Amino acid sequence: MQLRQAMASTISAAAATSSHQYLRLVVVVAAVWLMLLSDGEALSLDYYVQRCPKAEAAVAAAVKQAMATDKTVPAALLRMHFHDCFVRGCDGSVLLDSTSNSRAEKDGPPNASLHAFYVVDNAKRAVEALCPGVVSCADILALAARDAVALSGGPSWPVPVGRRDGRVSLASETTALPGPTASFEQLKQAFHGRGLSTKDLVVLSGGHTLGFAHCSSFQNRIQPASVDPALRPSFAVALRRACPPNNTSSAAGSALDSTSATFDNAYYRMLLDGRGLLSSDEALLTHPKTRAFVSLYAASQGTFFRDFVESMLRMSALNNVAGEVRANCRRVNNH
Ligand code: HEM
Structure with missing residues (x-):
């Protein structure tokens, strides 16, 4: 698609945003588009307009339907996309099931707590019914x-x-995903290694405004003998109550922020208040530059939203592979 056409699509799609926000969005979409030119076929905003005009609506309907009965779905889908993009780019590799010959990403340790794959399956069934193989x-x-x-x-x-x-x-490649105890340097490397910036790291960590973490993801910070001094003491006590040392429940854990079903900027406010859940969240406060972004987003939800969109566009464009359109998201096609 020509750049001018891409821009035209962006104009209509982003009509709801203010002119300044819109201009920034256009610049990011154009940058992503140009970046992808060198990678074979470019992504475009109107790719399905002719090929499968109702595809986007069908996906949205599947997400909405699942959310009506399962409040954990949004967090699951956002994290799943991040884990997809960080291993081999955004190529749906996280959706494949293991086979008798090979353990898939899904069964790698960092992905053990991914869930709600059924929502992608439902969406896929819906779009296959509309336009098979597209x-x-x-x-x-x-x-x-x-x-x-x-x-x-x-x-x-x-x-x-x-x-x-x-x-x-x-599965072996999922060790490349940053873990909950990653230091600032490790987080920075994980993002820089994929062409994402330190700012993207802070903005996308804001995905932790949604969802939940199991005790194992933050147990290291709440040991009675060595509570992480960065944690507000009352918060550490509450977390220890949720995750006692003898805890055996695999469902135990804590919400990642105080409004974990709502996408907002509470994550950043909690972080500044000593109530960031993971060491990797806390790590964002250890460097003046990233700390300044945390303060900025804590003070302005509008700025966080605007920057989140830009960073998501960059992450979602990672490594456009020359692959196939699977018939079933869990299996590669038979040729
Ligand atoms: C910066 C490095 C990151 C690290 C180290 C990290 C680590 C984690 C960990 C350990 C959990 C909890 C898993 C569990 O105990 O079940 C989690 C949950 C989550 N992460 Fe991240 N994450 C990072 C970045 C991101 C990004 C970039 C996004 C999306 C933009 C994201 C979205 C989520 C969401 C939504 C959840 C909640 C999942 C659920 O409730 O099912 N994370 N993350």
């Missing part, structure tokens, strides 16, 4: 993550589409 699983996940944010009270944005699904998914 809409990739990777695109479905990128769209579903956007819808999850928007339907939780966060911003919405036009998602460039046309991703292809990869044919490789290896």
Whole structure:
């Protein structure tokens, strides 16, 4: 698609935003588009307009329907998209099931707590019924993550589409995902290594405005003998109550912020208040530059929303592979 056409689509899709916000959005979409030119087929905003005009609506309906009975769905979809993009790019590799020959990403340790894959399956069934073999699983996940944010009270944005699904998914590669005890330097490297900035790290960590973490993800910070001094003492006590040392429940844990079903900027306010849940969240306060972004987003939800959209556009555009459109998101196609 020509750049002018991409811009025209952006104009209509972003009509709801203010002119300044809109201009920034256009610049980011254009940058993503240009970046992708060198990677074979470019993503575009109107890829499905002719090929499957009702695809986006079908994905949104599947997300909405699942959310009606399962409040954990938005967080799950947003995290799933992040884990997809950080391993082999946004190619739907996280959606593949393991086979008798190979353990897939899904079964790698950092992905053990991913869930709600059924929502992607439902969306895929819906789009296959409309236009078989056209809409990739990777695109479905990128769209579903956007819808999850928007339907939780966060911003919405036009998602460039046309991703292809990869044919490789290896549990061993999930060690590249940053873990909850990652230091600032490790987090920075994980993002820089994928062409994302330190600012993207702070903005996208704001995804922790949604959802939940199991005790194992923050147990290291609440040991009675060595409580992390960065934690507000009353918060550490509450977390220890939720996760006692003898806890055996695999469902135990804590919400990532105080309004964990709503996409807002409470995550940043809690972080400044000594109530950030993960060490990796806390790490954002250890460097003056990232601390300044945390303060900025804590003070202005509008700025957080605007920057989140820009960073999501960058992350969602990682590594457009020359793959296929899977018939079933859990399996590669038979050739
Ligand atoms: C910066 C590095 C990051 C680290 C180290 C990290 C780590 C984690 C960990 C350990 C959990 C809890 C898992 C569990 O105990 O079940 C979690 C949950 C979550 N993460 Fe991250 N994360 C990072 C970045 C991101 C990004 C970039 C996003 C999305 C933009 C994101 C979205 C989420 C969401 C929504 C949840 C809640 C999932 C649920 O409730 O099902 N995270 N993350």
